[in-house]
Amino acid sequence: MLQSLARYFEFEQLKTNWRTEILAGVTTFVTMAYIVLVNPAILADAGLPLPAVTAATCLSAAFGSILMGVVARYPIALAPGMGLNAYFAYTVCIKMHVPWQTALGAVFISGVVFLLLTGVGIRQMILRAIPHELYAAVAGGIGLFIAFIGFQRAGLVVRDPATLVGLGNIRNPTAYLSLLGLVVMTALEVKKVRGSILIGVLAITGLAWAIGAAHWTPTPGGISALTQTAFKLDIRGALNKGLLEIIFVFFFVDLFDNLGTLVAVTKRAGLLAPDHSIPRLNRILFADATATVVGSLTGTSTVTSYVESTAGVAAGGRSGITAIVTGLLFLGAIGFAPFIGIVPTAATAPALILVGSLMAASITEIPWTEPLVAVPAFLTLITIPLTYSIANGLGFGIIAWALLHLLTGRIRRQDWLLYILAALFLARFIYMGNG
Template sequence: MRSKLEHYFGFSARGTNWRTEILAGFTTFITMAYIIFVNPAILHETGMPIAAVTAATCLCAAFGSILMGALANYPLALAPGMGLNAYFTYTVVKAMHVPWQTALGAVFLSGVIFLVLTFTGIRQLLMNSIPHQLHAAVAGGIGLFIAFIGFRNAGIIATSQATTVTLGNLRAPTTALALFGLILIAALQILRVRAAMLIGVLTTTVAGVFFGQVHWQPLPYHLSSLGETAFHLDIRAALNIGAAEIVFVFLFVDLFDNIGTLVAVANRAHLTTPDHRIPRLNRIFFADAAATIVGSLTGTSTVTSYIESSAGVAAGGRTGVTAIITGLLFAVSLFIAPLLGVIPSFATSPALILVGGLMLTGLGQIEWTEPVIAIPAFLTVTMIPLTWSIADGLSFGLTSYAALELLTGRGRRSNWMLYLLAALFLLRFFLLHRSG
């Protein structure tokens, strides 16, 4: 049985083993476990019960990650998307005064549309239309993005009215602990320790407990609370013409976030083909769409692939076993969710910073002397962290690439999907501007 599983997941071809994959799964889980608490805190502002959303978050993350690993055989973990949950709460429910039940109905419809686009092959065409020259730019931009998040969460950088960002207080206890974790993980990586990320996060957490910097206050939680949001979505109300814009914003943001994350993780794990294609795209997109539908049915916003999966890839994860282990840990979290709150952000931040740095290695593949490639690549790399959005950065890069091709007479009929995708990006900007 074990050898059959190793053959199915391609352990030999990808140069991995059970120990590496399991460690990678734990690493991915620890770096993204914050979503178990952050997502319910955000959606609770809509009036949704926090315990119910906590259970829904764990359930859909477990379902999506396990499905992704088993069906698509990729080390991609899924959970409710951070940007999308904020849009769900602050724009759709609070600003537009849409009941959360109707908003969940809109999430469900966007998931169904995803399935239709996947089965008809349209999502795959959209994915393959992105020039491979921009793949490295997307990976580099996401690397800067997650490193920026890590620096911020660690307190190494802070906001400033004069300069937007500035150096944080390095003498703060939590910041000092984060710097300790950063040096520890870096040293372990130099020593080629595969479990460097996991060891660093856990050691920093223990150090934080020792110095009294881990403050844990578990909230009341019961798995049965899931019934307070499960199947409470209002699809009939979401079908109203006025909700069409909401559905399409969920659709576009999730689509483009997924494309960016998928490209970055696949490149980092060396899972692309020699002609820059990503195998089994239809399975990847099916897992994502199915997870979004399950999320809406249980009571949470759109589910998407997580860039924190790169932490597992950096730890050696190369197959779907990494995602399955992450999903199983989310399943266990259904019963012990409050206990996971003991892992603080200053302990996971060093992992995000170093993973971000590792993702910059592909920038050397870009032809920086060729303006039609260099300019869109530059916009992609810089706009992802500056707009705090993978989708926005990809939008700037691909739209500018299409525009430069057309304006310089390089446009070709064979690139029609590229131009259509650029038009969709422009439509997305228009919809987000109206919605914001």
């Protein structure tokens, strides 16, 4: 049985094994388990019952990750997306006074649109239209983005009214434990210790509890709570209210966040084909689109691929088993949601910083002495962390690429879709005013 599964998941070709894949799956889960606490807290502000959203968050993440692992066989985990959940709660429900049931209907419609576009090959065409030089910039930009999130969670980077950001208090336990964790994980990584990130996370967790620097507040949950949100979405209401703008935002941002994440994870794992294409792309896109539909049915906002999957990849994960293990842990988290907070931020923050630093290696593939390529790549690289959005960074890069090639007479007929994407991004930036 295990041998048959190993053949299906191509262990031999990928040079991996069960121990590595399981460790990688646990590592991915540990680095993104915060979503079990954060997503319900955000959506509860929109009026959704906290216990129900907690269960829906775990269930949708489990379904999406397992589906990705089984069908697409990639080490990519899914969960309700950060950013889109805030847009759902604070813009759609609170600012626009749209009932959460209607907003869930809009998420469902966007997921169906994903499936339709995947079925006819439009999403695949979009991914192929992006120049491979921007792939490297996206991967590097996401690395900076992940590291920036890690620095914030560690308290090493804080808000500053004069300069936007500044250095936090190093004497804060979370800050110095995070720095210690980074040193431990890096040292283990240098020594090529398998599971170095997970070992570091567990070590800092134990130390944090030992010195009293960890705090845990049980959160409500349980599968029975799902009855409060499951199948409560109002699809007809979303259509009748003409929420095209909302559906467009859910679709547009998730589309390009997903594409950016896919590029980053597959590139970091060395799974891109020689022609820079992503094997089994249809299956990847089918998995994330289906997960969004299921997520809306259970009672949560758009489900998307998570950049934290790169933590599992950095731990050696190469096959779908990594995603399946992460999904099974999310499934178990439905019953153990009150215990998720045992792992402190100080233990997961250094993992994000380390992964981000490793992903930055991809920028060496960019020809920095050629302005025609370097400027769009740099805009992509820098705007992802500065605007807190993969989609914004990719948008700036594509627009710059199209404009520079157009103005210098380097336009090619086969790049027609790239120019359409640039026009759509430009229209989005003008219409929405910001990301």
